[in-house]
Amino acid sequence: MIASKIKTYFETNYAKNPLIVKSPGRINLIGEHTDYNLGYVLPASIEKAIYFAVSPNNTDKINIETFISSPEKITFDLQGSQTAFEAFWGNYFKAIIEILIEKKYPLKGFDCVFGGDIPIGSGLSSSAALCCGYLHALSKVCDKEIPKEEIALIAQKAEHRIGLNCGLMDQYAVLFGKRNNALFLDCKDLTHKYIPINLDGYSWALINSNIKHNLAVDSEYNKRRGSCEAIVNTVNEKRPGTSSLRDVTLDDLKNVQKEVDPIDYKRAHYVLQENNRVLKMMESLNSGDAKTAGNILLEGHWAMSKEFEITTEELDFLVENGQRLEGVMGSRMMGGGFGGCTINLIKTDKLKENLERMVKDYKDKTGIDAEVYHLKIDDGVHVME
Numbered sequence: 320m321i322a323s324k325i326k327t328y329f330e331t332n333y334a335k336n337p338l339i340v341k342s343p344g345r346i347n348l349i350g351e352h353t354d355y356n357l358g359y360v361l362p363a364s365i366e367k368a369i370y371f372a373v374s375p376n377n378t379d380k381i382n383i384e385t386f387i388s389s390p391e392k393i394t395f396d397l398q399g400s401q402t403a404f405e406a407f408w409g410n411y412f413k414a415i416i417e418i419l420i421e422k423k424y425p426l427k428g429f430d431c432v433f434g435g436d437i438p439i440g441s442g443l444s445s446s447a448a449l450c451c452g453y454l455h456a457l458s459k460v461c462d463k464e465i466p467k468e469e470i471a472l473i474a475q476k477a478e479h480r481i482g483l484n485c486g487l488m489d490q491y492a493v494l495f496g497k498r499n500n501a502l503f504l505d506c507k508d509l510t511h512k513y514i515p516i517n518l519d520g521y522s523w524a525l526i527n528s529n530i531k532h533n534l535a536v537d538s539e540y541n542k543r544r545g546s547c548e549a550i551v552n553t554v555n556e557k558r559p560g561t562s563s564l565r566d567v568t569l570d571d572l573k574n575v576q577k578e579v580d581p582i583d584y585k586r587a588h589y590v591l592q593e594n595n596r597v598l599k600m601m602e603s604l605n606s607g608d609a610k611t612a613g614n615i616l617l618e619g620h621w622a623m624s625k626e627f628e629i630t631t632e633e634l635d636f637l638v639e640n641g642q643r644l645e646g647v648m649g650s651r652m653m654g655g656g657f658g659g660c661t662i663n664l665i666k667t668d669k670l671k672e673n674l675e676r677m678v679k680d681y682k683d684k685t686g687i688d689a690e691v692y693h694l695k696i697d698d699g700v701h702v703m704e
């Protein structure tokens with residue numbers, strides 16, 4: 320198990336009895352690119368996670384080490400200066416430490432070793448797990464608890480500094496997730512509630528297309544956000560007080576259609592419909608209606624493909640092929656886009672054969688080996704016993 324490997328490494332190289340924090344990745348049932356538009360999302364935290372071993376070291380140095388991909392160690396001093404680093408993950412810690420210094424948070428020296436099994440660039444939010452888990456662990460060794468709501472905001476700010484103008488879905492899912500439940504989050508007032516996702520006789524599974532994205536260095540994500548904001552600004556000229564797409568109706572959108580960029584129009588239209596899909600998905604989960612749930616996934620996928628234009632050929636193939644298979648209720652690409660996993664709802668008695676078939680057909684078509692992950696919804700960030 321990864322957690323015990325990390326603990327042993329920590330105890331051999333640093334100190335005995337570190338605190339171990341588990342920080343999960345997340346899936347999202349539906350509600351993509353709705354979070355920064357202050358709409359609805361329905362994510363959940365998963366079993367795959369990043370684990371942090373931490374312990375105060377009574378110095379003025381923060382040492383962070385991983386053997387996750389290639390081994391690397393970075394040392395920060397309490398003023399935020401750091402040793403040179405190669406790994407992309409270093410940027411997140413750098414941003415977080417800078418933000419904490421700006422906030423005058425009482426940082427202390429400590430050692431940290433982390434590692435995990437969330438595939439990077441696969442739409443499972445490894446970066447939110449990294450930032451939120453690190454902040455939670457750090458707040459324990461520095462003896463000043465940071466409330467989860469504030470951790471979410473700091474983690475989001477770190478992403479923004481690195482270049483991804485993301486919303487708060489990932490951070491909330493990673494921090495507030497609950498075993499066997501999805502988290503319905505209203506991104507406008509950040510209230511949330513838990514929705515059991517088990518549909519009797521059906522299973523959720525992920526297929527990783529192994530097309531990797533790096534949203535933080537790819538401006539397509541931010542362009543989508545820009546399109547949505549352009550529409551909000553135009554509607555606001557007609558109806559002052561409109562501050563996000565959450566305040567915009569389909570009628571408002573039609574009223575500005577002639578004056579706005581047709582691409583921006585399509586993007587906003589997608590977001591308004593996607594919010595409705597989240598509400599419809601909740602209803603179908605509550606009533607145990609797998610057929611409707613599957614159709615919502617499909618509708619969402621093809622809207623992301625044609626209107627929001629964030630899928631790839633390979634992901635479209637995975638979804639389209641699934642539509643032809645008996646027992647596959649529906650699938651869609653998950654996360655920020657341009658790669659990553661599909662989430663699939665499949666009849667449990669046809670699960671194995673369908674997944675094998677989907678992986679084989681994908682390999683035949685693209686030459687790429689896809690990976691299957693059976694979905695286990697686990698608790699959000701927490702200290703392990």
Ligand code: GLA
Binds near residue numbers: 352485487654656
């Ligand atoms: C990324 C972002 C989230 C959200 C999703 C798309 O994961 O970090 O804030 O916008 O993409 O739903």
